Amino acid sequence: MIINGIYYNLYYNSKTEAEVTWNNELIRVFYIGDVVIPESVTYDDVVYSVTSIGYYAFYQCSNLTSVTIPDGVTSIADGAFSGCSGLTSITIPNSVTSIGDWAFGVCRGLTFITLPNSVTSIGDHAFDQCGNLTSITIPNSVTTIGTHAFQLCEGLTSVTIGNGVTEIGFAAFVFCTGLTSVTIGSGVTSIGDDIFYGCISLLDMFCYAENVPNLGNDAFNKSNIANATLHVPAGSVGAYQTASPWNGFKKIVALEEETMDGDLNGDDVVDVADVVMLLNIIAGK
Numbered sequence: 270m271i272i273n274g275i276y277y278n279l280y281y282n283s284k285t286e287a288e289v290t291w292n293n294e295l296i297r298v299f300y301i302g303d304v305v306i307p308e309s310v311t312y313d314d315v316v317y318s319v320t321s322i323g324y325y326a327f328y329q330c331s332n333l334t335s336v337t338i339p340d341g342v343t344s345i346a347d348g349a350f351s352g353c354s355g356l357t358s359i360t361i362p363n364s365v366t367s368i369g370d371w372a373f374g375v376c377r378g379l380t381f382i383t384l385p386n387s388v389t390s391i392g393d394h395a396f397d398q399c400g401n402l403t404s405i406t407i408p409n410s411v412t413t414i415g416t417h418a419f420q421l422c423e424g425l426t427s428v429t430i431g432n433g434v435t436e437i438g439f440a441a442f443v444f445c446t447g448l449t450s451v452t453i454g455s456g457v458t459s460i461g462d463d464i465f466y467g468c469i470s471l472l473d474m475f476c477y478a479e480n481v482p483n484l485g486n487d488a489f490n491k492s493n494i495a496n497a498t499l500h501v502p503a504g505s506v507g508a509y510q511t512a513s514p515w516n517g518f519k520k521i522v523a524l525e526e527e528t529m530d531g532d533l534n535g536d537d538v539v540d541v542a543d544v545v546m547l548l549n550i551i552a553g554k
Contacts, residue, residue: 287317
């Protein structure tokens with residue numbers, strides 16, 4: 270069913286719900302430009318609330334540039350925006366609880382996205398190959414991050430994982446070659462194989478888990494941990510120092526024991542390089 274240029278599945282039940290759906294016409298019409306999905310649609314005098322973005326609803330709409338998703342939508346299904354390479358902006362409301370597999374995979378134009386505190390799960394490959402995404406904050410409401418969720422996000426420089434996450438899937442950040450800083454919340458207990466494989470720019474990891482999380486095979490293989498600093502709770506430094514592969518970091522320090530006064534570049538020496546950095550900060554560089 271097409272209403273005002275958008276395809277829907279309409280479900281006539283006690284809630285009269287609508288789902289934005291895949292256009293399965295013989296000759297497919299691709300969405301272009303800016304799309305605003307309404308909170309409700311009317312058909313045959315019946316009002317349907319839009320509650321979900323269905324499977325592959327906007328798949329490979331490469332000329333789609335922005336999408337506004339209304340309050341009331343609770344799920345973004347598998348592949349919903351996969352291959353939307355021109356998508357630069359999307360608004361996700363606080364009602365969304367789940368982001369499916371490949372939901373935003375290969376959205377290469379996407380530079381920024383805000384995940385609301387309502388989201389509880391991020392599917393496998395959800396943001397795979399979003400090469401221009403620069404930072405991501407995963408809210409405390411999320412409990413699981415799927416496998417390969419942010420694979421090959423080469424432009425990603427910082428990641429913050431909320432305290433609600435208990436499990437990070439296999440290869441979730443594999444080959445994020447620009448990643449320099451990672452913050453892992455206190456709730457993480459299990460981290461999958463190859464999690465940071467190929468993260469060659471990693472400099473700092475802040476892990477708030479007091480109990481050393483279980484790490485899968487090759488978690489830091491071909492990464493930069495030999496030159497990076499791991500920041501952990503003060504009472505857990507010893508445990509991390511004796512746990513492999515966590516003990517492969519160049520330095521393991523207490524979160525409360527950041528760099529010495531004046532050591533702005535973190536090289537354990539206060540010298541002219543720190544003065545230059547301070548002047549650059551003042552100058553706004």
